[in-house]
Amino acid sequence: MEHRFNERVTDLKIPGTRQFSNKVSEYDNGINLTLGQSGFDAPDFIRQAMTEVIDDGKLRYTHNKGLIELRRAIADYTKKRFSVSYDPETEIIVTNGGSEAIDSVFRAIVAPGDEVIIPAPAYAGYEPIIHLLGAKAVYVDTTKTHFVPTKAAIEAAITDRTKAVLFNYPSNPTGTTMTQAQIAELVSLLKDKDIFIITDEIYSENVYSGKHHSFMEFPEVRDQLFVINGLSKSHAITGARIGYILAPPFATEQVTKVHLYNTICAATPSQYGAIAALTHPETPAMLEKMNRAYIERRDYLYKRLTEMGLPVELPTGAFYILPDISAYNKDSFQFATDLLEAEQVAVVPGAAFTPYGEGHIRLSFASTMEEIEEGCARLERFLRNCITKSN
Template sequence: MSLSINPRAKALEVPGIRQFANQLVNFPDAINLTIGQPDFPTPISVKEAGIRAIEQNLTGYSHNAGLLELREAVNNFFSTKYGFSYDPQNEIVITNGASEAIDSIFRTILEEGDEVILPAPIYSGYVPVIELCGAKVVYLDTTKTGLQPSAKELEKLITEKTKAILFNNPSNPTGVVIEKETMDELVQMLKDKDVYIMTDEIYSENTFAGDHISLASYKELREKLFYIHGVSKSHSMTGWRIGFVMGPAVILKQVMLMHSYNSICASLPAQYAAIEALTNAKDTPKEMNIEYVKRRDYVYNRLVEMGLSVEKPNGAFYIFPSIKGFSMNSFDFATKLLHEGGVAVVPGSTFTPYGEGYIRISYAYSMSVLVEGLNRLEAFIQKL
């Protein structure tokens, strides 16, 4: 057949996280520590709200921006916690997961040849979308600054081609939270720069040391900032596909159009479920965090006892130990660990070249799975 497809689409690869998870079918006895979704069920009242919506035939389209009631719930939930406010009428769009918010924003703002700066290592979902838009990714290496995005180093990378800078806080894959001092410095430096700021704070409800500070709470950035979030992680609702973006009305109007041509609106029953999540079930993340902290401490202590160098994560449900001492790249290490050690983890190189030399372990698994996984990892390392 001589019909071709878009070369940029052809260049897309199966995400590294999935590559490993997919291999697991061939290793039925392996312990899987790869997946980034809470292992808790969606709260009962949230499920019931979704079921009720279906039973009441609330199964059609909503407004393109999503139900006004949900946009109000989103604003109430985040404004009371983080000290900023967006107008539910025209500054919030409900999307199909945070993923679609990210896609709609990038497709709205990016032009051919633009550059987007990503502090790295970082979640693997951004780069393909940026490149599909014909833009180029520029990495800010955070591995030499304690996995914190240094304002000084970032400033050196900003040129007239820079269209946007995206922060993911707390971070997937490192679990690191941006420190207040670093954030202040970033804001001071960025406030006069002519670039969009995107802040993906989907793990903000899973922070374990003090209160989460949102970049959106800095008024200096308001006119150029997109705040990205969703209920996937906070309320264990990954399959319901509800995310949202907040930002200044004039740009959000365009993002909303992009979103409407992509998918018209988010699933209506899922929107009703999300209203329940952000109102009556708003404390769910706190309950999950009690469990995550126990697991985080257990996994961290075990890795330290094994002699691995690792930052103690204060957010999300990932930990990112270094495997640089084993003279193997992270893909080979993870492959060998799966084949010979019976544990699946994600190679750090999945999270940009700056993740090379690390592996990502998800602790969104029960304690018994973690115990067995770490026992196996320890036995594997001892034999290397």
């Protein structure tokens, strides 16, 4: 019967990020450093806002683009954070997580034969959608430029089939951010070209030095720009499934059709939770508290990995670090498998994040400090044993 399925679907593989966390849960003493979400509990005031509306029976559909109160809260947040105005009536769509935002934007713009340029290593959630649409992800290597794409590298990848360039900063899996000057360079290349810019800024609240900068700050690309964001990572509510898209009215009009035929609207209680998340007076202190903890864990991990002799960039955002393990094993999947079997520590092989992630492993500092300390001790022992074995 398999031949009856869409070949573009049967081609797809289950993401490499999940495999190791599933396996480590089978061990009593397992340490899971694969987390792609905050280890903090969802704040009380968000949970309360959600349960209150359920108790009040507010379980009907909302506007396709989301509750207007939520779109206003997103517009206010965007204005405060980036000094940029997006009209809540015509330029904002609330989606089922950042994932649906990515899917809806791609489906609104990408046609068979198109190419989408993506700096890599990259999040594993983009290529499958591009593939389902009969288009091609064109990866640009950032491993020699501190995981930041240069103007020259993006320019060299542009062809007459290029439909869009996607940037994800802060980045999963590299933890890298882009400075305003680096974004300005890319803007100077892409402005006035018939190419869309998609920026996935789902980690924009998780930035550890200075301020997060966005393509939004450059009005010259506003008409070609889709900004994807959401509350999953920042507010520790991955299960609420709240994301959103900012785009000019003519683009929002097209994306709204894809979104509404797919899902009608985001879940109503989650939308009320998101209003609380964006407007509650306790939110800034909560975000600061989580970021302080991530910085402490990042600093510890960076120091320990460096002491172990692994080449590694200091992450400036998100909650991931991507050390180079190629001196031990060029095959990151094998490295992660051996580490799990020998020491019961789960990490994600870099190859899960495009071939440019090969030779690396991704560790998450959303895990607790205790897990990180123990994970590092075991990783260090594993590396020592690798050296002993090869001598």
